[in-house]
Amino acid sequence: MQRLIEGVHKFRTDEFGNYRKLFRKLSREGQNPHTLFITCSDSRVLAELITQSKPGDLFVAKNVGNIVPPASIQGDTNSTAAAIEFAVDMLQVSDVVICGHSQCGAIAALLAETPVSEAMPHLRDWLNVATPVRETLKRNYGHLRDCHARENAAAEENVLFGLENLRSYPCVQQRLAAGTLRLHGWFFKIATAELFAYDPETRQFSPLVAEP
Ligand SMILES: [Zn+2]
Numbered sequence: 001m002q003r004l005i006e007g008v009h010k011f012r013t014d015e016f017g018n019y020r021k022l023f024r025k026l027s028r029e030g031q032n033p034h035t036l037f038i039t040c041s042d043s044r045v046l047a048e049l050i051t052q053s054k055p056g057d058l059f060v061a062k063n064v065g066n067i068v069p070p071a072s073i074q075g076d077t078n079s080t081a082a083a084i085e086f087a088v089d090m091l092q093v094s095d096v097v098i099c100g101h102s103q104c105g106a107i108a109a110l111l112a113e114t115p116v117s118e119a120m121p122h123l124r125d126w127l128n129v130a131t132p133v134r135e136t137l138k139r140n141y142g143h144l145r146d147c148h149a150r151e152n153a154a155a156e157e158n159v160l161f162g163l164e165n166l167r168s169y170p171c172v173q174q175r176l177a178a179g180t181l182r183l184h185g186w187f188f189k190i191a192t193a194e195l196f197a198y199d200p201e202t203r204q205f206s207p208l209v210a211e212p
Pocket residue numbers: 040041042064065066101103104105106107
């Protein structure tokens with residue numbers, strides 16, 4: 001906790017001055033983020049850092065494994081679905097990014113032979129939402145022997161699964177039909193902090209920007 005408190009102190013003394021006007025404006029006018037950014041709760045994936053976004057830019061929904069459940073899964077507490085409806089319908093974001101990443105613990109657990117422990121029933125049920133990703137891996141990636149390669153392939157397939165599920169939400173369907181919403185699938189490689197974007201034409205994830 002001491003580290004957090006020191007961080008708050010450092011923010012107040014060193015950084016806040018640069019943001020004072022912006023926070024005041026956002027407080028007065030409310031938020032108007034351009035993008036709903038859905039990514040993993042993993043501590044190494046920081047949406048604002050890797051896109052150099054400011055307060056007010058991104059509406060971020062983090063969950064374990066950046067899983068986007070289909071609209072048909074209501075559940076009692078589907079907070080990701082709530083974030084989608086709020087950002088797309090209420091905030092009228094123009095873009096939605098689903099960003100998976102390398103070395104994802106959720107993806108590793110999804111592919112693991114041993115099921116998630118009985119002591120973590122919520123985690124087990126949540127990962128079960130992405131069972132179709134595991135099936136896709138079995139069907140199309142049998143040739144991949146290396147476990148990191150399999151996990152990366154699963155992380156990318158999980159992004160595509162999420163994009164497909166996004167399209168099952170009525171609010172997303174309406175905005176897509178009106179031509180006012182764009183969907184993007186990204187993959188973040190932790191070791192090099194590189195971002196890759198899915199190209200529906202080539203069906204590949206390619207570097208989002210040329211390296212400087
Ligand atoms: Zn993850």
